[in-house]
Amino acid sequence: MLHVKIPTRKEVIEEEKSKGKRIAAVYPIHYPRELFRVFNIQPVEVWGPPKTDTKKANAHLQSYICSVVQSGLSFYLEGYLDIVDLIVVPHSCDSLQGLGSIFKDFIKPKQELVTIYLPREKNKENVEFLANELKRIYKQLSQLCGFEPDDEKLMEEIKTEEKIDKLVFKFYKSRENLPLSSREFYTILRSREYLPPDKFKSILEYALLHASKGKLKKTGIVLSGLLPEPMDILDVIDDMDAFVAIDDMACCMRRVYGEGHSSDPFERIAERIVNGPPDPTKGNSFDERFEFIKSLADLTSAKGVIFYNVKFCEPEYFYHPILKEKLSKAQIRSLIIENDINEPLPQQTITRIKAFIEMIRESS
């Protein structure tokens, strides 16, 4: 156990506001943190939050829209985002496309609304398009903020993010040497969703100081999906004397981007996102995703993959059958389970996770 004090989202928002920063509430998944930072805007991500009462969103969204989007809208409608200055809705999927559009056309928030179109496929036209899309957002933000930061400043922010990405990767690689429960590990990791870079960096560095030589002697699991919520899922895994060795989650590993190459800051951010880890919402191929997940398992000696899918998330669904087959050919067992971030983990889910761990342990 580590004693790390991680401030809450609320505390961060209040502190940053008092320093004169603007706050952006950002919906999932990919967005240019650097670009907001250079305008003195602190992004605070809205992943649900879980266990939100979604009755207010039910007036705008049908029941077959996933719980992440339902909760995200409810959270806004309940007034929890009144404090923020901007609302950012990346075009991650058809449901978030709808959310951005409903915000713009019907809900009409008092805050500035920023939408980002994320190109699908991985090629040079896409990098060029995304760079242009980022320039458009730059213009929107400079109008809002009343100043135009230069390329050099933006480059500085990019380099900061690149360093943090490297550090996060190191944190992952040290996972087996860290005396942390899965819940603790992910609480630390996910504080990046709302902490300023220096604060997040010092927490990671502190945690890494406690890395020991001895490795955890537990069954490692790769957790794949959008987000580890409700977090009880992590406890269920730990209770079986297993742990999440690494993940392929949208909120975590899928956003640990590599370094860009371009000297043009917009292009560089675009390169980072487009060429980053494979993600269904970026439309990566089956092979790209399979190779990536397999490399994660190889890196950590994880024994199995749990696809932890938010119900109604179509981008994730489509990959499961073929990925499962490819993994199975590579002797990696996998389990697909569905969840709703607003409901406590059903007993069935718990049983399935436990049985899966029993199965992989017995066969290894």
Added chain:
Amino acid sequence: METVKSIGIDAGSTTLKIVGVNEEGKILFSIVEDADPKVEEQTEHILNKLKENYDMESSKIVATGYGSNLIKADKKVTEITCHAKGIYEYFKTGGTAVDIGGQDNKVILISKNGKVIDFIMNDKCASGTGRFLENTAWRLKIPMEKMAELALNSDGEVKISSTCAVFAESEVISHLSRGQKLEHVIKGLHRAMVKRITSMIYTVGFNPPLMLSGGVAKNKAVVKMLEEELGEKPRIPENPQIMGAFGAALIGLSQ
């Protein structure tokens, strides 16, 4: 007094199953009761009574099922592993084990040497589970045994398209109100349930033989239809309900 080497307790959502085995894994007793909300007391009561006839001094206890958290046991194992173990030891073969319970269906692929290769369970919704038939039986005030009989003897079949247990119920009512024969509708309802199970079987990949456990395995109409859909006669243990508890007891032997 015979010595009970290991006891398996399967505390399911609707029934409590307890099986005791000797050193060789032979079943000495098996008990099936409706589950009491206070399952821990119920279990203790049963075990105390059994002690009058059996030597249970050194028995290992392995618990499984929804209520297993409430039960004092040497080990807790999931129903998947227990059913696989029970079925494998009973039939002495690998294959596809299907357990159709009150609110859960499980399909388990068992390897030649008795290991779980893969498994699948239904989602939260009750489509295709025992509850699917029970809801309608209750609504129509027909006992469950009669449901299977009606379906078996029906000369026709109405297609039920809803897979949701709640929607299916209203679909049944609307067919009946339009003058469809009761047995045709009931047969259609069985078919919808069996189709759902078949699709789960294909999802993990069907590997014969097909072996059934769980309360619904006693429903002859379901068994017959499964055979029709899969082209494979299911094997059914004498007492399909106790397979999980039996497997749990066997796991206790190796402790």
Added chain:
Amino acid sequence: MGVKDKIKYIFSYKIAGKLLIEYNTKKTFKNFKPPKNWRTDILAPSLRTGVYTKEIIAKHYLEGRYVSGVKPVAWVTSGAPIEILKALGFYILYPENHGALCGARKVALEISEEAEKKGYSIDICSYARTDIGATLSKKTPVGKLPKPDLLLCCTNICQTVLYWYRVLAEYYKVPLIVIDTPFVYDEAKEHDIEYVKKQLEASIEVSEKVAGKSLSFSKLKEVVRLSKMAAELWLEIMNANKNKPAPISVFDQFIHMAPIVEKRGDPETVDFYSKMLDEINERIKNGIGAIKNERKRVLWDNLPIWYKIRFLSEFLAENGVSVIASTYTNAWGELAPMMDIERPIESMAKTYVYPILNRGTGHKLKTMETMVKEFDLDGAILHSDRSCKPYSVGQMDQRLKLLNELGVAALLLEADHNDPRAFADEQIKSRLKAFMEMMD
């Protein structure tokens, strides 16, 4: 190209099949009778030119049976820029249309269960499940579908197609062209159009390679011209419903839109719609309405419920409700004016960014409001299609606006375009009854 394939193609399709189908059409057209069980008590006799719809579709799928090895085959999404492929001589198959056909023939469920068995979730779009099921099991009501040599997927209708076509590419191991169209929240930006244009240009090379020949620009212009003409005629047919009574119901449009989707760019399609327009004009002249007793005029939003078209059409007609305008059928006509024959690639880039499904929820509301006014409507049925999120998200707000600001009755009808498990007759009837009471 195999000589054997070609001979078989020429004999079975070009000679025997085509002639037989055409002969049958002529005969049926001459001695025209509405289909059996047609409810002439409540509906106008079915459209006589409808026999040509059947002919076009029958020929299309018959050709598909024999086309492998004779023409290159492309599978494409319904909103895909097919003009380039058409000009390169591809045989083009629309899995969505095939899905709809399976739905209308009531075999979609059986086929999509084949995909579900392989682990494709029941919460995936039912078209995708039907198509993946057909791919895995080879089940189809049209005999046989030709394997694709090329896949073309355009995200202007949804993001679902991106994943669906990836699955197809995985099974068929053929090249996949993705035309990614940025979503238009209000107006498309210059860099959006430029991005699409570049992708279109890049797609030419891939398509040429598969086709084994190079693109002729004059041919492309010809295809764009024919495509535009057919779309304009289709738009005119739909606009004829501004007359009272309205001559062609939306349910009929669902059936007769197949050629504008599947055979756009062919001269026969232009002929077909001009014949249909003549028949519609004749109906107007004679005061014939799509339903006998047009009491209320209503709009349909979202995809059809393919397996219940007849049920809905008759139930509503019995109650004097004529469904006469739809955002869905309109989608294949409304963009025709944007096509520029002289600048095919540039105009395609723009046209394919602007389908209603790639535009904001407010734009769809505006489209519906305009329809309510221009077609003088009393109500709107918004089919909340659990398989189509981009079309359905926003409907709850749109419905309220229609109700509160335009004062027309508006119903959100929960169902699914191809999965009958999401449709319960009695529940739907009771909702429709309440909706009709609202209009009275």
